[in-house]
Amino acid sequence: MNSIRIRFSLMLVGSVLCVVILASAVMSQMILGLVEKDFRDGLTSRVAAFSNSITFRGNDAVFHLQPAPIEGKLLEAPTKLLQEAFQKSQANFDIFVKQTPDGQRWASIKMGPGWLSWPIREHAPPPEVWWGLAGWMVLITVGVIGVALTVAHQTTNQLKLLQSMAMSVGKDGVLPVLKEEGSIEIKATAQALNMMGASLKKAMDSKIRLVAAAGHDLRTPMTRMRLRAEFLNEREREEWLHDLDEMDHIADSAIQLVREETVGKGTEHVRLDELVGDVCAELALIKMRVTIAGLDHSSVKISPLALKRALRNLIINAATHGGGAIVSLRVHDRRAVVLIDDNGPGIPEQFLASAFEPFFRADPARRQSIPGAGLGLAIAKEIVERQGGTLEIENRQPHGLRQTLSIEIDIANVSSVAA
Numbered sequence: 001m002n003s004i005r006i007r008f009s010l011m012l013v014g015s016v017l018c019v020v021i022l023a024s025a026v027m028s029q030m031i032l033g034l035v036e037k038d039f040r041d042g043l044t045s046r047v048a049a050f051s052n053s054i055t056f057r058g059n060d061a062v063f064h065l066q067p068a069p070i071e072g073k074l075l076e077a078p079t080k081l082l083q084e085a086f087q088k089s090q091a092n093f094d095i096f097v098k099q100t101p102d103g104q105r106w107a108s109i110k111m112g113p114g115w116l117s118w119p120i121r122e123h124a125p126p127p128e129v130w131w132g133l134a135g136w137m138v139l140i141t142v143g144v145i146g147v148a149l150t151v152a153h154q155t156t157n158q159l160k161l162l163q164s165m166a167m168s169v170g171k172d173g174v175l176p177v178l179k180e181e182g183s184i185e186i187k188a189t190a191q192a193l194n195m196m197g198a199s200l201k202k203a204m205d206s207k208i209r210l211v212a213a214a215g216h217d218l219r220t221p222m223t224r225m226r227l228r229a230e231f232l233n234e235r236e237r238e239e240w241l242h243d244l245d246e247m248d249h250i251a252d253s254a255i256q257l258v259r260e261e262t263v264g265k266g267t268e269h270v271r272l273d274e275l276v277g278d279v280c281a282e283l284a285l286i287k288m289r290v291t292i293a294g295l296d297h298s299s300v301k302i303s304p305l306a307l308k309r310a311l312r313n314l315i316i317n318a319a320t321h322g323g324g325a326i327v328s329l330r331v332h333d334r335r336a337v338v339l340i341d342d343n344g345p346g347i348p349e350q351f352l353a354s355a356f357e358p359f360f361r362a363d364p365a366r367r368q369s370i371p372g373a374g375l376g377l378a379i380a381k382e383i384v385e386r387q388g389g390t391l392e393i394e395n396r397q398p399h400g401l402r403q404t405l406s407i408e409i410d411i412a413n414v415s416s417v418a419a
């Protein structure tokens with residue numbers, strides 16, 4: 001009984017049966033009324049007609065036949081019908097159906113020397129029958145439409161449930177574990193989705209492990225190549241070591257893209273202004289040009305390790321590609337907005353959209369002076385979006401780039417921050 005299929009079937013069959021029974025009950029009441037009327041009116045008119053043709057003598061009745069059939073317009077169809085009926089029953093009577101000027105139909109039949117006439121009804125059903133039939137059809141149609149609309153509503157309700165399930169897929173692509181309750185079908189769907197989510201997570205984890213392992217394994221042959229480079233002449237050795245440095249950087253970034261740092265160990269309440277300050281101080285220590293232009297107090301619920309990595313990538317970009325980073329943090333409209341500005345060349349407008357793609361490098365000519373894998377922005381965007389934030393870049397006027405990281409502030413901790 002807890003199955004949607006059984007519930008729908010019972011509801012459908014029950015509703016259609018109710019509609020048909022109700023409509024047929026109304027129709028049969030109407031037919032009964034008509035039959036009763038026919039029985040009553042037919043009998044009284046016939047008795048009245050016969051009583052005019054009979055006289056009584058003591059206990060005997062004398063029947064007066066008319067010399068001719070009744071006067072009126074001959075009705076061919078009913079006449080033919082009755083003649084054929086008499087012929088079939090071997091009764092050889094002359095019979096005519098006529099209509100008198102007052103609209104009454106009469107049957108006149110020849111009996112011996114005279115004619116006997118009596119009133120008859122039309123042999124077509126009265127108009128009430130057609131009205132009744134139309135009413136019956138309207139009732140059935142309205143009833144079935146009502147049932148269909150109810151069933152459609154119930155069905156789409158179930159689809160809404162699936163839609164909300166699909167909407168609850170996390171930003172990281174991981175399906176949340178669904179409650180396995182409700183009707184049999186919903187339970188089965190939730191179970192199937194939970195199984196799918198588990199297999200997807202397993203597949204994603206193994207892919208992550210594979211990429212990390214590949215990056216890691218690259219290190220051994222690269223160390224061997226570094227050793228072999230020692231046997232080359234000085235000019236060649238420098239070129240080899242430069243290329244190997246770049247490969248090292250790419251391998252590192254590939255590993256970090258999938259490491260725990262990116263995924264995050266879990267979220268916690270963090271003072272964002274302190275975290276931004278720490279990253280700036282850490283980069284200033286390694287002689288990067290970083291200026292802080294004001295940090296509003298704010299608390300966010302994030303994975304601090306992952307967000308630090310994202311901020312580091314963005315500030316390094318401004319310091320290296322942009323020649324110096326100006327970092328500020330403002331709280332606006334329940335969001336903490338970190339702006340990382342620089343006065344460098346910016347990124348050509350036509351490339352802005354692809355800057356977040358892995359291995360994107362705006363200016364291949366700069367490749368030599370500023371080494372990089374082209375993964376920093378891709379990693380930062382991945383981290384920020386996984387934490388529920390947004391990351392955007394735009395060119396500044398007259399030149400430079402603005403990187404905007406925005407994340408919802410932790411309302412629960414606002415009062416403690418203010419205090």
Ligand SMILES: Nc1ncnc2c1ncn2[C@@H]1O[C@H](COP(=O)(O)OP(=O)(O)OP(=O)(O)O)[C@@H](O)[C@H]1O
Binds near residue numbers: 372374377
């Ligand atoms: N502030 C900036 N000003 C100008 N160009 C920038 C800036 N930030 C990024 N870019 C351009 O976007 C490209 C991609 O940046 P991204 O951080 O992804 O890679 P990268 O800095 O080259 O290498 P890495 O993986 O080491 O970060 C850069 O190569 C650079 O051409």
Ligand SMILES: [Mg+2]
Binds near residue numbers: 316372375
């Ligand atoms: Mg970078």
